[in-house]
Amino acid sequence: MRLLMLGGTEFVGRAVVEDALARGWDVTVFNRGRNEPPPGAAVLRGDRTAPDGLRALADAGGEWDAVVDAWSWAPSAVRDAARLLAGRAGRYVYVSSRSVYPLPSPPGADEDAPVVEGSPDDEGFDDYARAKRGGELAAVGAFGADRTLLVRAGLILGPYENIGRLPWWLARIAEGGRVLAPGPRDLGLQYIDVRDLAAWTLDAIGKRLAGPYNAVSAPGHATMGELLDACIRTTGSDARLVWTDPERVLGAGIEPWTELPVWLPPGELYDSLHLSNADRALSAGLHCRPVDDTVAATWAWLRTIGGRAPQRADRPSPGLPREKEAQVLDG
Structure with missing residues (x-):
């Protein structure tokens, strides 16, 4: 298989490139050159946000069985790349997000749920959900629905994470001592390891899948307690988890998801982000590894x-300030 990865040096893109190379695929990456791709990939340099930024891709010629694009900013960049490649690639895989579903969405929502408005011609970026939806429309507009796979990823964790959610928990627990653990302990989590996302995406290319797929584990794949316990085991820390009721956490002015990454208190937002329907992807072969594997890696x-x-740079650094944590633990 001949794969073109737009990006390919960070988080999702890097995981896709590594997996494709391990399968013996012929991989080309197109990026700005800020980071080096995994060894073995051919490299084209260009900045898709700059005028004439796709020239290297246009001049290179060549054809690919599939293009994978995880772009998260202005949809016009997806539009321009997809139009350029429509006659040179068999399929276009756009790594989108479950954020395209309006919040709150009901528990159990699947790929047929309503989505936010978006435009493939939007040249700005001021709303992540609308940008991802615009990227979806751009890909479909150039390649057609039958040649476009929309990978609507949920919460992504694992190696190379450049959002900082699981890395923050690991660093905090490695420090040891009392750690504010937001309850309830058995609160179910729905997420996907980036390596499982990459593997399923490449498998889907081989199966010639098209259309939208919620690429995330089944609800309750792990619990908040299992995640944090795995962090303690993995780091060998002497950390002591102090489980705290959601009401007390929220009453202290602590922001779910950002100050306490991954965690959301039970309610509408939790239902939207941790109780979605992933049956379509799971039926199409999505395998989700145990939480211990994700944490250890x-x-x-x-x-x-x-x-x-x-x-x-476009995401705030997550985590709870230690003084804010101490106020709750000592209160």
Whole structure:
């Protein structure tokens, strides 16, 4: 298989490239050159946000069985790349997001649920959900519905994470001592390991799948307690989890999801993000590994880069300030 990866050096893109190379695929990456792709990939340089930024891709010629694009900003960049490649690639895979469904969405919502408005011609980025929907429309507009796979990923964790959610929990627990653990302990989590996302995406290319798929585990794949316990085991920390009721957490002015990554209190937003229907992807072969594997691999990667995870410039750095945590623990 001949694969073109737009990006290919960070988080989802890197996981896709690594998996494709391990399968013996012929992989080309097109990116700005800020980071090096995995060894073995051919490289084309260009900035798709710049005028004439796709020239290297246009001049290179060549054809591919599939293009994978995980772009998260202005949809016009997806539009321009997809139009350029429509006659040179068999399929276009756009790594979208379950954020395209309006919030709140009911528990059990599947791919037929309503989606937000978006435009493939939007040249700005001020709303993540609308940008992802615009990217979907751009891909379908150039390749057609039968040649476009929309991978609507849920919460993504694992090695190379540049959002900082699981890395923050690992770093905090590695420090030890009392750790504010937002309850309830048995609160179910729905997410996907980036390596499972990559593997399923490449399998889907081989199966010639098209259309939207909610690429995330079944609800309750792990619990908040299982995630944090895995962090303790993996780091060998002496951390002591202090389980705290959601009401007390919220009453202290702590922001779910951002200050306490991954966690949401039971309610409408939790239902939207942790109780979606993933049956279509699971029936199409999606396999989700145990939480211990995800945590251990992320910790091993963090240790190879000095323990400090890279952070995307367009996302706020997550985590709970220690003084805010202490106020709750000592209150």
